[in-house]
Amino acid sequence: MQIHDLSMPLEGEHIRWPMTQGVRGSFMAGDLFEVSWVQTSCHGFTHLDAPRHMVPGGTTTTDLTLDQVVGFASVIDISDVLPNQAVDDSLLESRGQHVKNDEIVLFRSCWDEQRDWHTEPFWREAPYLTRDACEWLLAKKPTAVAFDFPQDWTIRCLLDGDIRPINEHVSHDVLLRNGVTLVEYLVGTRAITQTRVFFSAAPLKLLDADGAPARAYAIESM
Numbered sequence: 242m243q244i245h246d247l248s249m250p251l252e253g254e255h256i257r258w259p260m261t262q263g264v265r266g267s268f269m270a271g272d273l274f275e276v277s278w279v280q281t282s283c284h285g286f287t288h289l290d291a292p293r294h295m296v297p298g299g300t301t302t303t304d305l306t307l308d309q310v311v312g313f314a315s316v317i318d319i320s321d322v323l324p325n326q327a328v329d330d331s332l333l334e335s336r337g338q339h340v341k342n343d344e345i346v347l348f349r350s351c352w353d354e355q356r357d358w359h360t361e362p363f364w365r366e367a368p369y370l371t372r373d374a375c376e377w378l379l380a381k382k383p384t385a386v387a388f389d390f391p392q393d394w395t396i397r398c399l400l401d402g403d404i405r406p407i408n409e410h411v412s413h414d415v416l417l418r419n420g421v422t423l424v425e426y427l428v429g430t431r432a433i434t435q436t437r438v439f440f441s442a443a444p445l446k447l448l449d450a451d452g453a454p455a456r457a458y459a460i461e462s463m
Contacts, residue, residue: 245432247389247457248287249358251279256361257400258285283452289385289444290423294451295413300420302450307443309384309422314345314440314459316433322350322390324366330373337377339436346383347440347459349430352390358428361400369394375415386416387424387442387457427457435461 253260260281266272284294289310292299317337319328340346356363367390378386391397392412395405408414417423424442439460444453 243461243463245429245459245461247387247427247429247459248455249426249428251281251286251454252359254359255285256359257364258282260285281454283447283450283454284425286454287424287426287428287442287457288452288454289442290413290417290425290452291450292417292420294417295407295410296418299418301448302444302446302453303448305422305444310345310424310442310444310455312345312384312440313341314347314387314438315340316347316349316436316438318349318436319368320349320351320431322352322368324355324362324368326368327371328368328374329371330377333374333377337381340381341437342382344383345385345387345440346378346381347387347427347430347433347438348389348392349433350388350390351431353428354431358426364391364400365397367391367397369396370412372411372415375411379415379419379421383416383421385422385424385442386412387427387440388412389427389430392423392425424455424457430459433459433461 262279266275291302293301370392393410395409442455442457444455447453
């Protein structure tokens with residue numbers, strides 16, 4: 242098998258998410274232990290959303306079971322996507338005939354090759370899903386949908402402090418509201434060559450949270 246790491250590294254200098262990392266203890270000072278620590282958002286870098294993130298009274302990470310985010314995934318290849326392109330249901334229908342119901346859906350846009358995720362263009366010029374695309378996905382009854390691009394148009398608005406209504410965050414409104422876990426901000430999907438892979442985005446076991454960091458990877462059989 243071949244394992245493809247799809248995780249965005251946690252870095253202190255990022256345009257969207259502040260992160261503080263440090264070390265307590267010094268061997269030179271005679272300390273027995275060195276202990277690293279980190280502080281950042283549960284919704285930064287590669288992570289997953291629980292419904293509570295945008296649905297009042299929605300379920301939290303406590304209710305998440307690993308079989309929702311670990312298992313076989315159907316890969317939808319849209320690697321020819323253009324900047325600011327609307328990804329609609331007709332495109333998904335043409336590229337997703339192989340998608341199986343009741344499994345994970347994994348997008349392969351390779352957007353991180355078109356724009357650097359450390360820069361504003363990655364967020365401001367990204368392709369995005371339409372509402373009918375999200376409804377197409379929901380009809381497949383996925384346990385989770387994993388994205389390698391900022392999937393809602395409204396995500397770019399956050400850079401300006403413009404928080405749009407929930408109905409405009411279409412993947413959250415259509416999918417997350419209906420219990421479909423969202424795995425956001427994968428990178429390195431170019432390495433995937435098969436239309437069906439074993440995928441894992443197991444989160445940190447944070448209780449009663451609206452999201453959690455995840456280490457995401459795909460396994461292809463050789």
